[in-house]
Each structure stands twice: as C-alpha cells, then as structure tokens.
Amino acid sequence: MPLLDVRDLKVVFQRKGAEPFTAVDGVGFAVEPGQTVGLVGESGCGKSVTSLAIMGLLPRRGNRVTGEVLFEDTDLLRLRPQDLRDRRGRDIGMIFQDPLSSLNPVIPLGLQVAEVLERHQGKTRQAALRQARELLDAVGIPDPARRLREFPHQLSGGMRQRALIAIALACKPRLLIADEPTTALDVTIQAQILALLKDLVDRSGTALVMITHDLGVVAGLCDTVNVLYAGKVVERAVRHDLFADPRHPYTHGLLRSVPRLDADRGGRLHQIRGSVSDNIPWPDGCAFAPRCDRVIDDCIGATVPLTPTRRRDGALRCTNPVPLEVPA
Amino acid sequence: MNGPGGMATLADHKRRRIDELTARTAEGGGVSLLRDAGRRLLRNPAAIVGGAIILLFLIIAIFAPLVAPHDPVQRFPELTGGLTVDSIPGASAGHPLGSDPLGRDFASRMIYGARQTLFVGVLATLIGLLCGVLLGAIAGAAGGWVDMLIMRITDVMLALPSLLLAITLVALARQPTQWTVIVAVAVVNVPIFARLLRGSMLAQRESDHVLAARALGVRQRHIVTRHMLPNSLTAVIVQATLTFAVAILDAAALSFLGLGDPDINRAEWGLMLGVDGVRYLEVRPELAYFPAIAIILVALGFTLLGESMREALDPKNRR
C-alpha cells in the first residue's frame, strides 16, 4: 500500500472577472514508504500547486480542488481543516523554495523550530528548545545554542535552509515534501543540502516528494520521476529508465537542454521552443504540441491518455513518442 | 536594434539610444505600467465612484452661474424681511434652501461654493506641488550641499504638524485674506512634494537608463527634464489628488478657528461650515449640514481616486 496516493488531482483557479484556469489537471502519482519521488517540470507546470494542494495550503478562496489525496488511506482533501492541521508538520513536513522569506524575520530561530514540537508533541517551551538545539545540530548548523537566539537574517542562505529542514523533520514525519529546496542557493551549498536531505531521508526512512525543475537533483536523489507539463503528468519512469530513454519529446528536450561536459563543444545546446504559456487554445489535445518537434495530426485532435509503458512503473502520455535509443 | 544611420547627428543618436533604454527599463515600469495601471483603475469601483463625484463637482463648479438660481452675494428683501439674529428663513418660493445668515440665497451659495472650494483646493495643491516639485527636483538633481540644505529646510517644516504649521503661518501673516489661507495650506505640502520627488529622482539617478545617459555624455538638464522628471511625476500626481482633499479640510479647519478667509461674502464650503455653520448650528442646522456633506463627499471623491491610483500604480498589485 502506498504511503501517499494522489488520484486525479485537479486544481482550478477562479478569479472574479477572469477565465477559470486549470493549474493542475488530473495529476496522479503514488509514493511508497521511504521512497523518493520526483515531480519535474518547468516553472508554471503546476508542480508547486500540486504540493500545496496535497498539504491543503492553497488559499481557501479563489480555487477549487478535486480528486483524492490518500495519505495512509485517509483522503486529506476531505479532512476537516483542524484535523488536517493536526497532521501537517507531524505526519507530513514541507520545505519551501526561498529559505529567507519562509522564515519569520522577527522571531528567533529557536522558537520557530520549537513551536512545531510544542504543537505536535505537547512539549514545554524549554523542552522544545532543548530538542530544537539537537535538531539544529543534526542538520549541521554549527553552534546551535547561539543560533537559537538569532534571527533568520543573521544566518547564511544554506543555514536557513538547514533550519527549515530541521523544522520540517522535527516531528519525524513519514512524508516530506520539498518544493525546490535548493533553487535559491549557491551551487556548492545546493550539493550540501541535497546530501543532507538524502542522508536524513535514508536514515529515518521518510518518504520524500522532491519538486524541482533541475534534472540534476532528480538524477542524484529520486527513485521514481514524474514529469509534469501544463498541469498533467506526461511521463513517469524510474530514474534510470528516464535518463537512459526519455520517451516523451518534452522529457527528451529537457534532458538535451542540460549542458554536458562530454558533449561536442562545437554543437549548440538544445532548446525547446517557446514557453509553457504557449498553449493550444482548445482543451483537447497535447498541451506540448505547439512546441513539439514530433507533432503529428493526432496530437492536436483528441485527448491523449496517460498509458502505462512496459517499463517498471512507467507511464507515458504521447501519441508519437521518441523511439527507444538505438545503441550506437 | 539598428538605428537608421545616415543623416542622424550624434546627439540625435544619443537621445534615441536613451529613449530606447528608458523604454526598456520601463518595461515593467514606465509606459506599460501606466497603461496597466489605467486599466486596473477603470476596473476598480472605488475609482469610478471617486471619479464620478469629482466629475459632478467639477461640472457644478464650472457651470455654477448657469446652475445657480441667484447671485450668491445678493441680499434679498424677501429673505432679510424674515431674518433676525435668532431665526433664519427656510425654504421658500425661489429659494429652495432658504436664506443664509445675511439674507442671501443659500442654494446659490452652495452651488457657487463648489467653485470657490475648487479654487482654494486646486490652488493650494498646485502651489504646494509646484514649489515642492521645484525644490525636490533641484535637490535631487544637484545633490551635494544644495540637496543637504533643501532637505534641512523641509525637515524644519515637517517638524511641525501640518495644521499647526498652517495655523502659525496664518497667525504670522500681516493680513488675513483668502490668499493667506491658500498659501498656508499650500506651504504645508511643499516639503511632502519636495521629498517625494527627490526620493524618486534619487532612485532613478542610480537606474540604468540615467546611468547610460550620463555615460553617453548627455547634458544634465536634458537628463533631468526629459528622463527623470516625467518618471517621477506619477507619484506626484497621486499625492496631489490626495492633497486636494486635505487642503479643503484644512481650509475649513482654519475657518473654524477664526483664522480663515475673512471675507464672508465668499461662498466657500469650508468657510460656510467653519463660520456660519457652527455659529448657527441650532438656529438652522442646514447651514452646517449641507457644506459639511459637500466637503465630505468631495474629500471622499479625491481620496478614493487618489488611493485607487496609488493602488493601481503599485507594482505589487500587478496581477
């Protein structure tokens, strides 16, 4: 039984005076206990919205969320708000993209870590602070006793993200959702943070949903990868399959646009034309079609279903997939 | 982008180059921001209501002689006949709102009041704006000790609460006239406009297109007048709209304190409320209520429009 089973998740934004906009359109994926699952896509593809919808953190008004988010067989979408609150931070932790703005600037770091322990474990302030120090130590923050009293702006970017990780993992949740946790950081720090995450997840057996646009992150961390495009999963595969043989032209394009050391220096880097907002003006058909090199008539005619492939845990939404690479 | 070569002089080339740069910086600011803001403004009901109030007010003010039934300063025998110090005639044929304390047609005075109120508000705002903008522009453009001096002066002025400054100025005037009131209310706003403009110009001084212009050797005056000033003006216009409301309220307050326009022949709402309205509140409350409502409405109109403009221009609200 999967730990988290997202089924047909749909998020529609409705603003007064504007057309409703479907940000997430029938996304489904599952996460087994201890597994690391990646959600990959360009900005605007709906991956962050998906994570927020799972956590119930979308603004209460102006959107409609349908589908099912089964966490240990409980549909989080149907929980009463206060029951969901009880689970957030305790069963599911979350890390955000910008560690500076995600920490409250006017509250000492210690309290920001401690409050989650007070809330879910009923600890006293003192006990919580003591544990907070250990947690900070565990995520590799030096001199944690001093840092407890400091404010977010006094910490470096990497340390802030470590602190956020400490907060998210404080109650030993079974699932951690990390939304672009390294995007705002320097490259050297990125690697440290990823290593830390991997280490913690491995050690505690926490399942991880990794949301990123960075295929490098996926390559280093994820067991299974879901590629999202325009609010839909377009391809799913285990890590190795995906990197070895991307089937969807979009995945293919993404991979080819990553600079590679072993590439021919004279060759141009691959580009995917346009951007996500270049949508086809009708609801049916493949959203990627306007940008696709392999577009055929069938792509724009009818809805393309997500169909399982023969690969393990694989699925694909494409009428004219990239053929399996012929060994050279 | 390739400029048309050939006959263009060097200066022309530079100027074009800057305009390009300005336009590019303004992508997200500048022109498209303005257009965006305009669109948001038109969608905002508050702005529409504010605009409608102001429009009505302007129409009445401009066409007062056509709208008003009578001359606002003429005393009418049919009104003075029933007038005593403790009773003021109410509505009668030809005088829909009755008499004022001197036997003049109150309705006509209310209507002409729009004109005088507009006059006081606009002048007070304009004088404050012009002086402030001039000072701010000089400070912002010159920098150095000039900037320092001007800012110290505005400090001194800002150190006094606005109405207090106006009261002091009126008290220090040789002769109370409508102009002392206008100037007093205007002067209060000078430092605000000056600082606003200076701040915005300083920010721009560091901005790309001005740096580029300087690097290209364009004359200082040209940079200031063609590039920095226009970009700063949106903020100034918003402030001016809000200032108008404050100006007519301050003028009314001065009248109430006995420091306003001494010529009670002048039909101005603040004067009518602050002097007659309060004095005859029990004898004929309408003398207070009508000008008060008019002032509240107009102040509300300008505040609504000003706030909506500010909101619309705020890049944070670009969604």
Added chain:
Amino acid sequence: MRAPGRQAYWRRAVIAAGVTTAMAIGAAGCAKSDRDSGDKGAGGGTFVFAGAGDPKNFDPIFNDDGESFRPIRQMYDTLVAHKPGTAELTGGLAESWSNDPTGKIWTFKLRQGVKFHDGTALDAAAVCANFDRWSTMKGDAAQSQMIYYADVFGGFAGSPDAVYDNCKAQDAGTAVVTMKKYKGAFPGAFALTAFSIASPAAMKQYGADTVTQSGDSFSYSAFATEHPTGTGAFTFGGWNKATGEITLNRNPDYWGEKAKVDKMIIKVIKDENTRKQELRAGTVQAIDFPAPADRKALADEGYTVLPRPAFNILYLGINQKNPKLKDLRVRQAIAYALNRPQLVQTKGPGGSKVADQFLPDTVLGYAPDVQKYEYNVDKAKQLLADAGATGLTLNFYYPTEVTRPYMPNPQEIFTVLANDLQAAGIKVTGVPRPWNGGFKDDVQQFGKQDLHILGWTGDYNDPGNFVGTFFGRPKDEFGDQAMTDMFSAIDKADATVDQAAKKTAFEQVNRDLASKWLPAVPIWHAPPALVTTKNVQGLVPSPLTGEQFNTVSISK
C-alpha cells in the same frame, strides 16, 4: 450645585463607556439617560457662573478688562458705587461724598466699622494709602499696566499732566482728595472697579507694587495673584488655572448685604456655544454673553435671559485724512446710505436700538432732537453727486478674531454695511485685520483706513466717557485734526462743574456732532445679556456689566 454622588458618577461613566463603544461599532442608538435634571438640589450652596475669559490678576489697579473685574468686583469695593441695575451713583465705601465749587477737592465720609478681609480696618488713612500708591507707582512696567489710572488721572506724580495732587485723612472717617484740576470724569470715575480700595497691610505684606517684566510681558505680585485683599462680599478662595475656576467664599463680616450663597465659582468658558451647553447640562447656573442667536431659544427653554440696559455704542468711523471725506456732504451721504434699521433687525442682539448719537439715552447730555439720517439711498447718491464724489472708492477696515458686546460679529456687520454702501454707489474695499494683530494699530495709531467699525462700552455715567473719549482731542482714527471747534466745545462741556449746565452743553455737542461735524456714524446700541437657570434669583444685570453677586440666591 453639589457634585453628584459617587454612585451616580460610576453609573454615568459606565453608561458613557458603553455608549462610546456602541457608537464606535456603528450601532449608535438613541440612548435615553436616566439622569435627572441637574439644576435642582443645591441649597444655599454654590453659585457657578460661566465667564467668558481668563482674568489677568486680582489687583484692581493693574486691570482694565471685564473678565478680571468680575471677580475683583466681588472681593473689593469702591468709594462710590452704582445703584444695582443702573449707572447711577450711590454710596460705596464712602457713605457720602462732596466736592468744593472748583471741583478739585473731594471729601469722602467713610462707612464705619468696615474691615478688610485681613481684619485691618478701612479708614481714611487706608484710602489715602491707595491713592498715594497709585500716583507714586514706580517703573515703566507697573505704570504701563495702570490703564485706567493713566486715562483718568492723566499721569503719575511728577508728570505735568498729573491730575491727582494729594490725599489727607482729616479724621479716621474722612478722606479728602485734592486734584490739580477739575475733570468731568469725577465723581463717576471713583466708582471704577480699577480704583477699588485694597488693604494697605496686605499690599505691603505681599509686595503688591512689584511688577516685573519678563520677555514680552509682565508678572505680578503674590498680592495680585494669591492674596487679593479687599472689603468685598466675597473673599478669595483660589484660582485653579488648570480647570479655569476661580473660587470665592462668602464674607460673613461684609458691611453690606451679605452674600446669600456660601461659595461662588467663576468658571472660564471662552466659547459662547460651550457656555450655553454647560448651562443646559446644569453644570453652571448662569452664563455671561450668550450668543445673540441663542437668547431666544434659551428663553423658550425656560432659562431666564437678563439683557443689560444698553450702555455701549457701535460706530462707523470716517477718516478725514482722505480729502474726499473732508466734505461733510460725503459723510452725510454715507450716513444716509446705511440701512441701520435693517441691520438692527437682522443682526442686532435682542433689544438693540438704532443709535442716532454716540451715547445711550440714559447718559447725561443725551439729546433727543439730533439730526437723524433715515435710510435713503437716493439722497445719499444725490449728496455724493453734489460733492462731486461719484465713483468713490474707500477702504474699510474691520477686525477679525474678536467679538465685543457692541460688536458680536464684526465680519457680518462689515458685510452688511459694505453692501449698503455699494448700493449707494460707493465702492468698498474690505481690509480685515486681526484685532490684536494690527487692527488697533492701523486704525487708531496710523489712521490707514477710510472707514472702520469700532465701538465702546461706557465705564461710568458721564458723557465725557463717550463723546470725550472719541472726539475730545485730535485723533488719527478720524483724521479730524482740523475740527478744532469740536474739540473746544467738548472740552468746555467737560469742564463744566454745574450738572445742569453740563447737560445743556453736551446736548448741544451731540446735536452738532450729528449735523455739523459727523466725524463718524453711530450705528447701534446693543445690549449684552446674562442667562441664568430658573432657580437663580436676585441677579441684577448692570448696564456697566458690573454685576455684584451678593444678592444672588439659589432656590431649590
């Protein structure tokens, strides 16, 4: 009124807080108070009177304004007094007085057994000590504050203009004051509150003569501020400046009619509207100077409105510095152009009368048969044409930031008068000037105006106090330096000792003022009023605004 009980306060405070909250939330309902009407209850207790301004100090000689005189009058007495409700003279501290035929020697027979509040006796020596104190006052600071003394007595010891010579205590009960020359002001001026008799012992003890200059003003002695000591019906109880309350206590040893209330409080409320509201709220039992517009409403609500007999004059001054205005016909045209009856009807406080001369009809020398200028625009235009003064443009100075009993609303009066003049073809440029910010300077010292409005409230019943003050000497206010016959006529009338002759002389002066000289146009006599709650009895309005409160009682 006694302060309501403790519980009542708490209850009201709680109600008040509740109402405030309700209002703030926007659910203001029309809450009915359960508070009973506050004007009942007080026995012989405390009389609270709302005055209109702060007093300066309580040393009579250093004051010249009514708000200072109000408490002073209760604490001190003058040698000669006024009959209640009139400007007629009667005995004060002196039971009787007489003068020799030259009018220079004044003999006062003092009342026996009168004691100052400090217990010392009022005798002739004490009276003379007061006169001597005034005339020998040292220092510019002190002298500059003795407005009435300088005006009535001409100057101080050593000055060639000084009127006062000496004062001798003939015996303990008789004081003889000798003047260097006769002045028509006497004996009326002896009744001026500024010349109240104070205790010499107390003045000495509290250094009454020390007036020190500090910055742009003066500070006064402890006598003037904390220990005023006279013979009056009330003794000084204290002056709480934070609340603007002057407390006076009943003087049980008063020589005359002892005060009926135990205590009186003069509460300073500058705003006329607030005075009225406090009266309605029952927190004060009497107010001075109600707004003319409110008098009728207050009377309708059952309050007692007490108009004072008019003892003032408002006039339109004409400045002959402007050559056009030297022509009598132009001045007469101005008089004809003014619709004074309409002004009185529309803007005059209740009981106002059109003035045809510069003194009220209760004053000696009032002439019923002066030339009256009935409102007549055509005649005004005709006179202007005759004088070749068509198209005349005049500046018209009027004060702002002031109300005076004779001029409750200068701006309105100016507007109406200017309107009348315009109708007669005289162009008027209004020049507003703040009362203390240039009006008096410009008008009285520099004579910058063509026309102006100003007036006067009489100090005592003497024609010299009116017409003498205005027209007795050349003044820049009227640019009338050339009218020497006017000055000499008034001078002569003023110097007439015989009362009947004086009356005739002043009647002629008034007739000539109206027909021959017309240096100004009299506008109106406007009586100021007092208002009390229904349960206040015995308050007698004085034409000189010189009310004594010892006769006031409060019924249940």
Added chain:
Amino acid sequence: MVRVVLRRLSQLGVTLIALMTLIFFWLRSLPGGPVDALLGERATPQTRETLTRALGYDQPIWVQYGRFLRNVVTGDFGNSIRTGEPVADVISRAFPATVELALAAIVIAVGLGIPLGYLAARHHGRLLDNATIVVTLVGISVPIFFLGYLLKDWLTQGTHLFPPSGRISTGVENTGVTGFFVLDGLLTREWDASADALWHLILPAVTLATIPLAIIVRITRAGVLDVLDEDYVRTADAKGLRNATIRKRHVLRNALLPVVTTIGLQTGTLLAGAVLTEKVYNWGGLGTLITDSISGSRDYPVLQALILLAAVVFIVVNLLVDLSYAVIDPRVRVR
C-alpha cells in the same frame, strides 16, 4: 545606536535654533503684537509709549534678539501676555491635559483600529471589509471639528449622557499630582474625581481618535493582507500550528510593524486635531492654548514656545518610534 540618537538630537538643536530665529524676526516685523495685545481700547498714547519702553521695544532689534536668545538658553520664554504668568507655567499646565487627551485617543485608535483592521483583512473582499474601507474613508474626510460638534450636540444636549466641555466637573475635588486628572484621581484615591475626569475624557478622545483610528484600521488591514501572503505564514501553516498561534505570533506581529510607524506619524495629526477638538470641548490643553494665543490675543511668547514644543515633541516622538522599531524589528537592530 547611540550615534544615531546623538545625530538626531543635534539635528533637533539646529532645527530649533533656526525656527526660533525665524519666529523672532518675523514676529518683530508684524504690526500690533504685544503692545496692542496688552492694551485694551482704553490706552492713552502715553501709556502705549511707557509700555513700549517697558518691554524694551525701543531698543535696536539685535539687542532684543540677544536678550531673547539669552533668555531662551536659560529656559526663560518670558511671560504670557494674556495671563502674565511665566510661559513655562502656562505650558506645563496645559501639557498634561493634551497628553491625557492624546493618549486616550491613541488607546481608542489602537484598541479599536487594530482589531478592526485585522477583521477587515480576514474578510478581505467581503462585506465587512468593504464596509470598513468605506467607513474609514468617510472618517478621514469628515472635518473633525464638525464631528465634535455633532457628537456634542447629540450626546450632551437633551440626553446629558456626557458633559459638554471641560476636564472635570465644577466642585469635584481633585488634588493635582501629575496633571493627568484620571491618573491623579487614582493616585490620591479620589475615585469620584477619577471617574468624573474619565467621563469628561470620552467624547473628546473619541473625536480626536477618528482620523488616527481610520488610518490605523487601513494600515493594519493592508499590513495583515501583505503578511498573509508571506511565505513564512505558509511555513507556519505547513507546521500545522493552530490558527490562533499563527495569527498572534506570525501574522499580527509582523503586520503591526508599519502600525508602530504610523502611530509615530499620527503624533502630528493628534497635535493638529487637538487644536480643533480642544476648542470644541473647551479642553484647556495645548490646543486651546494655541488658539487662545493666536486668535484675538496674539500672545506671541506663548505661541513661540508652543511652536518649539510642538517641534520637539514631534521630533522626539519620531525618534522614539525609530528606536522602538529597532526593538521590535530585529532586522533594523543590527544596522
């Protein structure tokens, strides 16, 4: 931090000296003035001359300026023309009255403004929010002297719910300790006096609070809306914290930062509003003093001192606000 304070204080000094010099020379150039103000209609020309001499106005202007500066430096602002008391006495008596009124107004403005602003933000875009916006806008647009008159007319006349004017009822004993009547009553256990003073305080304070209240509601609302969009609020939500905790610890605390600045800026509004409110309610504070010393009396020594005082208060309060900001917002503290 100390350097900042010192610099601001020295700026204050320069500002004050400039102001005083300006006021001094301006006042001397005006017609009328003390001589006129000290003399009524009855003064003879001789008296006028004596007075001019007594006040030293016959001396050269620079001698007068020198004397003025010497006096000011020694803290002597001269005597009030109107009452003859030392200016310092006049002002120190009026000062607590205004401070009491202003504090009460602030308490009302903050006490009602913050919850209302918060509620409006919570109901963003709904009826309560829109109603609040409209009411606050109208509140800003009402001439407050008019509002004062209306409240007074409705609630003190006929119903006698509140006293129409003054700070305390005539005849109520209160012993002056601090000059704050409500507080004095509590200190001296004169409960009657305290309750009575409070009863007098309510209407004026409500009147004076109108504009600051409207502004604080708006600032709070805007602040809360801004903060609700902040990432750290989402973080707090993701932690599963209780709503109350989020509200108190994460939303309000941050949203109130701009409110603190606003309160500082409102000092000016309050001082100006006090002039009008105190006139309406005959309050006897600095506002009344200002009106009295201008209108009708031209009491320049008092006016002069009052202008300086207003400048000092305004600058000092703003300095305090800056400092308190540094205390509340750790980001400012380091700088």
